[in-house]
Each structure stands twice: as structure tokens, then as C-alpha cells.
Amino acid sequence: MSVGFLPERKRGLWAAAFQSKSFALGFAVTAIFILAALLSFVWTPYDATALSVAEKLKGPSTVHWFGTDHFGRDIFSMIMVGARTSIAVAFVAVGIGMAAGVPLGLWAAAKQGSLVDEVIMRANDLVFAFPALLIAILITAVFGPSAINAIIAIGIFNIPVFARLARGAALTLWTREYIFAARVAGKGALRISAEHILPNILNLLIVQGTIQFSLGILADAALSYVGLGAQPPTPSWGRMLSDAQTMISLAPHMALFPGAAIVLTVLGLNLMGDGLRDIFDPKLQRSRT
Amino acid sequence: MTLLQIDKLTLDILGLKILSDVRFEVDRGEVVGVIGESGSGKSMTALSIMQLLPHGTSVTGSIRLDGEELLTKTEKQMCSIRGADVGMVFQEPMTALNPVKTIGDQVAETVMVHRGANRAEALSIARDTLNRVGLPEERFPLSRYPHELSGGQRQRVVIAMAIALRPKLLIADEPTTALDVTTQAQILSLMKKLVDEDGMGLILITHDLAVVADIADRIVIMKSGEVVEAGPAVQIFRAMQHPYSKALMAATSHHPVRKAHRMAPDTVPVLEVKSVVREYALPRRSLFTRPGAFRAVNDVSFKIHKGENVGLVGESGCGKSTLTRAILALEATQGGEIRVGGEPVTTKAGASLAARRKMQVVFQDPYGSFNPRHKVRRLVTEPFHLMGRDAPAGSALDARIAEALENVGLSPRDADKYIHEFSGGQRQRVAIARALITHPSLIVLDEAVSALDVSIRAQILDLLADLSDRLDLSYLFISHDLSVVRAITDRVMVMKAGQIVETGETEAVFSNPQHEYTRQLLAATPDLEAALKRREIVTA
Numbered sequence: 001m002s003v004g005f006l007p008e009r010k011r012g013l014w015a016a017a018f019q020s021k022s023f024a025l026g027f028a029v030t031a032i033f034i035l036a037a038l039l040s041f042v043w044t045p046y047d048a049t050a051l052s053v054a055e056k057l058k059g060p061s062t063v064h065w066f067g068t069d070h071f072g073r074d075i076f077s078m079i080m081v082g083a084r085t086s087i088a089v090a091f092v093a094v095g096i097g098m099a100a101g102v103p104l105g106l107w108a109a110a111k112q113g114s115l116v117d118e119v120i121m122r123a124n125d126l127v128f129a130f131p132a133l134l135i136a137i138l139i140t141a142v143f144g145p146s147a148i149n150a151i152i153a154i155g156i157f158n159i160p161v162f163a164r165l166a167r168g169a170a171l172t173l174w175t176r177e178y179i180f181a182a183r184v185a186g187k188g189a190l191r192i193s194a195e196h197i198l199p200n201i202l203n204l205l206i207v208q209g210t211i212q213f214s215l216g217i218l219a220d221a222a223l224s225y226v227g228l229g230a231q232p233p234t235p236s237w238g239r240m241l242s243d244a245q246t247m248i249s250l251a252p253h254m255a256l257f258p259g260a261a262i263v264l265t266v267l268g269l270n271l272m273g274d275g276l277r278d279i280f281d282p283k284l285q286r287s288r289t
Numbered sequence: 290m291t292l293l294q295i296d297k298l299t300l301d302i303l304g305l306k307i308l309s310d311v312r313f314e315v316d317r318g319e320v321v322g323v324i325g326e327s328g329s330g331k332s333m334t335a336l337s338i339m340q341l342l343p344h345g346t347s348v349t350g351s352i353r354l355d356g357e358e359l360l361t362k363t364e365k366q367m368c369s370i371r372g373a374d375v376g377m378v379f380q381e382p383m384t385a386l387n388p389v390k391t392i393g394d395q396v397a398e399t400v401m402v403h404r405g406a407n408r409a410e411a412l413s414i415a416r417d418t419l420n421r422v423g424l425p426e427e428r429f430p431l432s433r434y435p436h437e438l439s440g441g442q443r444q445r446v447v448i449a450m451a452i453a454l455r456p457k458l459l460i461a462d463e464p465t466t467a468l469d470v471t472t473q474a475q476i477l478s479l480m481k482k483l484v485d486e487d488g489m490g491l492i493l494i495t496h497d498l499a500v501v502a503d504i505a506d507r508i509v510i511m512k513s514g515e516v517v518e519a520g521p522a523v524q525i526f527r528a529m530q531h532p533y534s535k536a537l538m539a540a541t542s543h544h545p546v547r548k549a550h551r552m553a554p555d556t557v558p559v560l561e562v563k564s565v566v567r568e569y570a571l572p573r574r575s576l577f578t579r580p581g582a583f584r585a586v587n588d589v590s591f592k593i594h595k596g597e598n599v600g601l602v603g604e605s606g607c608g609k610s611t612l613t614r615a616i617l618a619l620e621a622t623q624g625g626e627i628r629v630g631g632e633p634v635t636t637k638a639g640a641s642l643a644a645r646r647k648m649q650v651v652f653q654d655p656y657g658s659f660n661p662r663h664k665v666r667r668l669v670t671e672p673f674h675l676m677g678r679d680a681p682a683g684s685a686l687d688a689r690i691a692e693a694l695e696n697v698g699l700s701p702r703d704a705d706k707y708i709h710e711f712s713g714g715q716r717q718r719v720a721i722a723r724a725l726i727t728h729p730s731l732i733v734l735d736e737a738v739s740a741l742d743v744s745i746r747a748q749i750l751d752l753l754a755d756l757s758d759r760l761d762l763s764y765l766f767i768s769h770d771l772s773v774v775r776a777i778t779d780r781v782m783v784m785k786a787g788q789i790v791e792t793g794e795t796e797a798v799f800s801n802p803q804h805e806y807t808r809q810l811l812a813a814t815p816d817l818e819a820a821l822k823r824r825e826i827v828t829a
Contacts, residue, residue, distance in 0.1 A: 177658035181723065184617050185672040186645045199662050 097158020
């Protein structure tokens with residue numbers, strides 16, 4: 001409430017973003033994992049796939065920071081490479097969801113109440129009606145388990161999320177007077193959607209994207225836990241957890257570190273999403289626009 | 290002893306001065322009108338009395354209710370005063386009620402909270418109160434929900450909630466601004482009646498001098514957080530001292546100077562509307578019957594000639610906005626024909642670019658009519674989309690932008706600013722510039738000055754009158770405010786329930802209305818001069 005009385009913010013969005021503590025914290029955590037994933041392309045402490053039976057099931061030490069698994073692979077290196085897989089799967093899946101969902105939602109909003117709107121939204125309901133993981137398992141079972149199929153399966157379930165969000169937000173914008181003014185200027189639905197609607201709902205989409213991204217990482221971990229994600233020998237967080245399961249009393253560190261990696265990335269992304277939502281809050285936005 | 294005494298009230302929010310040295314009094318059974326434009330601090334004064342201030346405010350001075358200081362009371366003590374000793378009525382009846390609770394429960398709630406009464410007692414008090422505000426039991430049982438009531442009826446429920454415990458003081462913040470004129474007149478006389486019956490004090494906050502002229506005993510005029518003038522109503526209105534009050538008074542009854550209108554006969558009319566019908570489908574009653582239809586616009590015909598300013602007045606729900614959208618080709622019609630400068634608008638494929646090029650529109654809300662992410666340059670040139678390949682580019686475009694901005698009294702340099710850098714009145718100028726840029730012959734003004742403060746409104750009316758004379762523009766001026774329509778139009782049409790019930794020269798219609806409905810509308814419209822005369826006769 002009192003923020004509305006503050007003098008207008010002259011700083012950019014980034015500066016404003018770091019005013020939010022949850023955004024800053026979430027951004028820092030996420031950045032660590034993204035940097036680790038990028039670094040894994042050029043350097044890891046050990047080869048993540050190199051077996052060394054003599055070194056197996058070692059606890060954390062200065063030699064192996066996070067210890068080794070039952071084949072003697074270095075867990076720190078595996079988490080770095082696993083971050084790469086998880087982030088890639090979740091990122092592309094959210095990309096698919098946005099690229100297909102947002103245009104569909106905008107189209108449905110532009111033709112509100114028409115047959116097009118009905119068909120798009122009921123098709124969305126249909127996809128929503130199935131438990132996402134179940135269908136993901138079905139897809140990977142039919143086409144064989146691989147990282148690509150996991151991406152497609154998770155991506156499909158992101159489509160209705162973005163379609164609904166885009167439609168809902170666009171519908172309220174379509175009743176704004178500047179949209180009427182654009183229609184009086186003879187602009188068509190496609191042009192108005194691209195020029196006026198999309199830029200004004202982008203902030204909502206970014207917030208939702210961050211949250212879907214964290215859900216994507218969870219879904220990828222779940223799929224690879226049941227063996228339907230990236231295939232061995234490519235390390236993935238989910239499979240590291242399932243491998244650890246049988247050794248849990250013998251070597252708890254095998255479950256601890258990949259588990260913590262999943263929790264921290266998801267937490268970081270959610271904090272970032274929350275922070276972004278605070279920043280984009282319409283009440284606060286009024287002081288800026 | 291006076292009921293409410295505000296003395297040396299000073300308030301700032303995070304170091305920004307909102308009120309300084311505000312002082313006035315309210316007696317029992319007295320109506321005090323607090324008048325000011327947006328930002329004058331009138332609502333903040335009301336919130337200070339209720340101690341409902343936003344975080345980060347610091348208050349000094351004194352507010353005494355019945356001799357008791359309110360500013361030093363704790364939040365808990367204030368809770369027992371709010372609703373019981375001081376009632377409040379807000380502007381927007383649509384959001385002041387909880388949509389999932391019945392009106393009986395909502396009125397009874399106040400009683401139960403403060404009196405500790407049981408539900409049955411509280412409901413019987415609620416029933417009595419609703420009867421008092423003109424919602425009798427036969428038509429408005431306690432089990433009604435807010436959505437089943439009209440705006441005026443909801444405002445009566447809000448008033449009932451405020452007066453259920455017979456408070457000593459009632460604060461009404463713009464209680465009639467969101468209502469139609471006839472409803473406004475009823476609500477005002479209801480509040481006057483309640484004040485007389487209960488002997489409570491009433492603070493009536495408004496931006497409209499004419500609203501308080503009839504019922505206020507005393508007037509307080511505020512500007513930028515200060516009281517500039519205060520005193521008995523008639524006396525103040527008749528002999529204003531402060532330059533700001535005088536300017537406010539002048540702006541309220543402002544008539545822009547217009548050149549005598551010369552009509553060019555026998556040309557193609559700028560706008561021709563022929564027996565237009567617009568229907569909305571009603572929900573299907575059963576699977577086998579055809580859904581019914583609601584006729585929002587019923588067989589409407591009129592013409593607007595070059596350079597002519599035509600007003601369209603009516604209350605909410607009369608179909609004037611629907612008709613506007615049909616003329617602007619934003620919605621399809623179910624019958625009749627609309628032509629703009631001879632070009633048909635009501636074709637299957639929608640209006641041609643040639644037809645659209647001849648008309649433009651200015652909307653009511655200066656804050657909602659621009660995409661906040663674009664610069665003024667891009668905002669005002671949007672209608673050039675209609676010109677297709679013929680749209681100017683390069684230096685020709687810059688010249689057109691400069692011309693449009695200069696026409697509305699802005700500087701060409703403003704083109705590179707964002708819309709949030711402008712005030713409400715300036716935004717409305719930008720909206721007019723956007724409408725002018727394609728050199729249309731018709732501009733539809735949809736409540737274009739209704740959201741503006743009176744002094745800004747006077748300036749925009751001057752601008753519109755000047756543009757019409759200079760550029761030979763025609764206006765279709767849609768408004769619920771009859772005094773504004775009277776100021777700017779040559780001809781006026783009165784619309785009711787989808788039909789035009791009366792049409793004629795503006796002055797003739799206003800001075801000698803023929804239709805019963807027009808007479809009702811005119812009688813309900815607050816008229817400063819007439820109200821003062823009435824009161825002078827009573828006191829004399």
C-alpha cells in the first residue's frame with residue numbers, strides 16, 4: 001500500500017528485481033547450478049562416467065568432495081553433468097509449452113466464445129485431465145526411454161498451462177480501451193495480439209515459466225528415477241537417487257547429494273518465481289508504468 | 290458542544306505532505322460538504338477521522354468526536370467507534386458489499402459485532418434499517434443477495450450498514466459519483482432525510498459543487514491538503530473569496546465559447562444511422578426452445594452533418610454504449626444500416642478501411658486508453674494503420690505527429706515520452722491527438738470528460754469546441770452528464786431503453802423538454818443556480 005506513494009522508480013527492472021530478497025536468493029541458487037552445468041562441458045573434477053571399483057562407496061573427503069558411488073564414480077562430477085541434463089530437459093520442455101501454448105491461448109482469447117475457443121480450451125481440458133507423469137510414462141514406454149522423449153512428454157503437459165494463463169490474461173486485456181482504440185484503427189486480431197496483448201502479459205508468462213521450469217526438473221527427475229529419462233551412462237539426478245536406494249544404509253551420501261541438488265534447484269526457481277511475481281504485481285507496477 | 294471538531298490536522302506519508310492545518314467542525318444534524326478535486330486531501334481527511342490510514346503515515350493535530358480525542362485512541366478502541374459512532378459510505382456500491390452474503394446478514398453483522406446482540410435481534414434491527422432506507426420487506430427480503438439489486442439499491446444497503454447503529458456521524462465519500470442522475474437525486478434526499486430523523490452529522494465528500502448545493506448546511510473547500518474556504522453554504526456560494534473557489538465555481542458551470550454553426554445542406558451526412566437494431570442472445574431456457582434476445586438498441590435512426598456536434602444522453606443500460614460500438618464497427622448489428630461519410634459500416638465483412646478512416650474515438654478513462662509500454666509517438670500514430678500504404682513516413686510522419694500534438698495544446702517534443710509521464714488531463718489530450726491524426730470527419734466522444742476534474746474538464750471542453758470550429762469536425766458526444774452535453778452540443782438525442790425518445794436543438798430540449806423521461810432527467814440533474822435560488826427563497 002505505502003509503496004504506491006514512493007517516488008517513481010528510475011532504475012531498470014533488474015535493479016528493481018534484486019530489491020526482492022526472495023528473487024535475489026533464488027537467482028543466486030539457480031545461477032550456481034546453471035554455472036555448474038555450463039562448467040561441466042569443459043571441466044569436471046573426474047570423468048563422470050569413469051568407473052573405479054577400488055574407490056567405490058567412499059564418503060565425502062578432500063579427494064572426492066561428495067564421495068563416490070557403488071561403481072566408484074565421482075558424485076560431484078555426476079551432479080555437475082546431471083545438472084546439464086535436468087536443466088536442458090526442463091528448459092526445452094518449458095520452451096515447447098510456451099511456443100505452442102501461448103499462441104493457442106491468445107488465439108482462443110481473440111475468438112472468445114467461438115468454436116475455435118471451445119475446441120482449443122476443451123482440448124486443453126483433455127490434456128489436463130490425464131495425470132502428466134502417467135502419460136509421460138506411456139510416451140516413453142511406446143517410443144522407448146530417452147531424454148528426447150522425456151522432453152516431449154513434459155513439454156506437452158506444459159502447453160495447457162500456458163494456453164490457459166495466456167487466454168485468461170488476454171481476455172481481461174481485450175476489454176481495455178486501448179484495445180478498442182486499436183480496433184477502431186482497423187487492426188486485426190493477430191496484430192493486436194502480437195503488438196498489444198503479448199507484451200502486456202509477458203511478465204505473467206515469465207513468472208509461470210520459472211515455476212514450470214522447476215516442475216520440469218522434478219518431472220525429469222521422476223522419469224529418470226523410474227528409468228525412463230536419460231539413459232546410462234549419461235548421469236542424471238533421478239537415476240542417481242534410484243541407484244542410491246539399495247545402498248541407503250551403506251552409503252547415505254549417495255542419496256543425500258543428488259536429493260539436495262533437486263531440492264535446491266526447485267527451491268531456487270520457485271523463490272525466483274515468487275520474487276518475480278512480487279515485482280510484477282499490478283499494484284506495485286502502477287508506480288512504474 | 291460541536292459533534293466533530295478537527296483542529297490543526299496535519300498528515301504526511303513517508304515525508305510527503307498530504308494535509309496541512311486542516312480545521313473544520315460538524316454539528317449534530319448538520320450536513321457539511323467537503324469539496325475538492327483529486328489530490329486535494331478530502332478522502333484522506335475522512336480516513337483520518339476513521340483512523341484507517343495507510344502504513345507510513347504520521348498525523349498531528351486533533352480530531353475530537355463529542356469531546357473525545359480520536360487520534361490518541363488505540364486500534365482496539367477505534368474498532369468499537371468505527372461502525373457504531375461513525376459510519377462510512379463509499380463511492381463504489383458494486384464492491385462495497387460482499388457478494389456471497391445476503392443483504393440481511395451484512396447489515397446484521399455490524400449490529401452483532403458492536404451490540405453483542407444475538408442473530409434474531411440483529412436481523413430485526415437490520416429489517417428496520419432496510420425499511421428506513423427505502424428497501425421495504427415485500428420487495429427486498431433479508432435473503433436477497435447483492436447481485437439481485439441495482440446500483441442505487443446496493444448503495445441503499447451500504448447506507449443501511451452505516452446507519453444501523455444510529456451513529457453520531459456519517460461520512461459519505463463520493464456516495465453518488467458512480468450512480469445515474471435520477472438515482473443520485475434519490476440517494477441524496479434519502480441521506481438528508483436520515484440526517485433530519487436521527488440528528489446525526491453528515492460529512493459529504495464530493496468533487497461536484499452542484500451535488501452539495503441542495504443539501505449542505507456548510508461547505509469546506511479544499512485544495513492540495515489545505516482548507517481554502519469554509520462557511521455556511523449559501524453564503525459561500527454567493528460570495529466566494531478565495532481565487533481557487535472562484536475558479537472551481539466558474540469551471541463547474543463552464544460553457545466553452547463556440548462560433549455560430551453554419552450548416553452545409555444537401556451534402557452526404559457525416560454519419561447516417563438508419564433503423565439500427567442490436568440484439569444480444571439471452572441464455573437458452575430449455576433445449577428445445579430458441580433462446581430469446583435482448584434488444585439493446587431498438588430501431589434507432591439519426592444523421593450528423595458536417596461540423597455538427599450531437600449529444601447522446603441517457604442513463605446506464607439505455608443502449609448508448611452499444612450503439613457507439615456498432616457505429617465504430619466493433620460489434621455486428623442485427624438490422625438497419627450505418628454509413629460514415631456515405632461508406633457503409635454495417636457490411637458482412639465489417640467496415641472498410643475507407644469508412645473507418647473517417648471516424649475516430651476518444652474514451653472515458655485517460656488511464657486505460659493507452660498501451661503503457663509504448664511511447665506517445667507510437668500511440669498517436671496507431672490510426673495510420675488505416676491508411677495502409679498511404680500512411681506518411683519519415684519527415685512527413687514527424688510533421689503529422691507535431692501537428693496533432695500542437696492541435697491539442699501539447700508540444701511536439703512530447704512524442705518521445707511515455708504515457709505515464711502525463712497527468713489525466715494531458716492523457717486525454719493525447720487521446721484526442723490520436724483521434725485527430727488521420728484527419729477524420731467524425732469523432733465519437735464516449736464519456737470523454739466524465740473522469741476528469743472540473744477545472745481540467747473545462748479546459749478539455751474548450752479544446753474540443755475550438756477544434757470543432759477550426760477543423761470543421763463533427764462530434765457524437767455520449768454522456769450521462771447533461772450539463773456537459775448542454776455546454777458543447779448543437780443537437781441532443783435522449784435515449785431510453787434502446788430507443789431515442791426525444792431529439793432536437795440542445796437549448797430547445799433543455800429549456801422545453803417534450804418527453805416525460807427527458808423532464809425526469811432534467812429535474813434530477815443537480816443545478817447549482819436553481820438549488821441556491823430555492824434555498825434563498827426558503828431562508829428569506
